[in-house]
Amino acid sequence: MSKKVLIIVIVLLLTCTGCLRQEVNIIDDLAIIIAMGFETFPDEDPDKVSFTTVTPLFGERAADETRVMTVSGFGLAGAMDNWQRYRNRNMAVGKVQLIVFGENITENGLIEKTQDLRQIPEIEVQSSVIYFPGDPKDILALKPPEEQRIGTFVNENLMWMRDEGFSLNVSLHDLWSHTLSLGRDPFMPMFEIEENEEIPYFSGMALLDEEAKLATTLDFDESKLLYFLMDRQATPTMTTKLNGEHLGEGLVIFSITSSDRKVEVDVVDGNVSIDIIKEVKMRVEEVQMRDVEVVEDESFEIFAEDIAKDLTLACTALVEKLQEANTDPLGLGHFVRIQQTDYYHQGTWRDDYPEAEIGIDINIDVIRGTTFQRNY
Structure with missing residues (x-):
């Protein structure tokens, strides 16, 4: 009788251990991305896309709070697939807070890029989009003050602008809708890096043409005037x-x-x-x-x-x-x-x-x- 009890206890322990191990694997196999950026390098390969991500770290790995990684591939889907293979992780669905489009990829046009992003289930269509006049990895690698993560910091900056009467938070869905709209061209908030401070700040707006290619940029005061002419509330x-x-x-x-x-x-x-x-x-x-x-x-x-x-x-x-x-x-x-x-x-x-x-x-x-x- 005691042997049967012992066997039952061992089986239960093994079962619980297996369940716990499975739970750990699920967590380890997911990468929660809070910000991502895309850039191209036409001088090297016009089809090559650079994909940069910011992911939070947990447990003992959380000393640095976030990990910034850049992977390249052919097209958006190829770059993201390479990222998952390299990290041996699956992207957590719907966690992306911020999408940064770099200078080259914006100059070449975002119509196909935004369409591809909207079809990827891991991308939240309400994620904020911004333009950075450079390589997105430069702004995504910053560590803002007060221990905020970069995606949260930029979004809170946009929210602060809204409180000041300057509502410029453009989502991926908004960008795509404006691209499809007849008679209106899309735009994005533009962020730059404070010189010698390594802090991102809202510097103006990036205006696109009817093909969603970068047409021009506006400074802060010009952006106010444009917002005034847009007849916002x-x-x-x-x-x-x-x-x-x-x-x-x-x-x-x-x-x-x-x-x-x-x-x-x-x-x-x-x-x-x-x-x-x-x-x-x-x-x-x-x-x-x-x-x-x-x-x-x-x-x-x-x-x-x-x-x-x-x-x-x-x-x-x-x-x-x-x-x-x-x-x-x-x-x-x-x-x-x-x-x-x-x-x-x-x-x-x-x-x-x-x-x-x-x-x-x-x-x-x-x-x-x-x-x-x-x-x-």
Whole structure:
């Protein structure tokens, strides 16, 4: 009887040990990827794709918190297959927080790349996408402050921008949808590395053309203007100069409380003209003028006039830059397609866009009643 009991106990122990070992193998065989980047090197091989990943480490291996690894292969699928063979790990489904597209792969076009990524089950379509003007492994290898992992750090940076009224979080699904949209070209937030700090920061936007190829980039201030013209619900705080004609020279810092955009398209003898009309309500946050103690109520009308002039000039220069690069993130082609259907179906809009006459009319209503102390 005792031998039977002993045998039963041994069998139970072996069974439990096997179950535990199986559980360990499942964990060991999965690699949770929190960020990934893609780049190509056309001078070496146009079909070769570099695939960089950031994976968290667990247990005794967690001293470095993350592992950054780069593997190459033919096409996206080939690079990812090589990664799994090299690591002897399977990718955990739906854990990717961030996708970084490098300079070369973006310049060559992302239409096929985004389509391929969306068909890979391990890729979460709501992952944030950003553009990095270089090799993604350089930004993914950074170790941000406060022990944050790089994917989390960049996403929190984007969330902070949203709290500031600058919602630029573009997902893989958004990028693909914009690529397919008629009359609007895709864009991505652009991140660079702070010099001597090794900290990634939002530096502007990467604008793509209708083939999802890199058309041009915008700096931080230009990105604010583009966001303003996009007629989003929230708009970041902006600054304009007072020219000194009425109140003296200085700066006005303001925020947009509400805005409405209307786009009117006309075609005369095959020539396209577009008017962008912005009705804006804004709140003055701060006035910086020498020797000014209190801003009188009637001065707000002058602020509105000066701000409208400054914004019109800046936005006009921005639109000219977009036309020169032949990129249409404002979606003007959408309005052309709706308002001038016959002309649009002639198929010449994209060729005509760089030379189209585009006017900007900004009308501003300033919220009154706030006083400001002298700032300097």
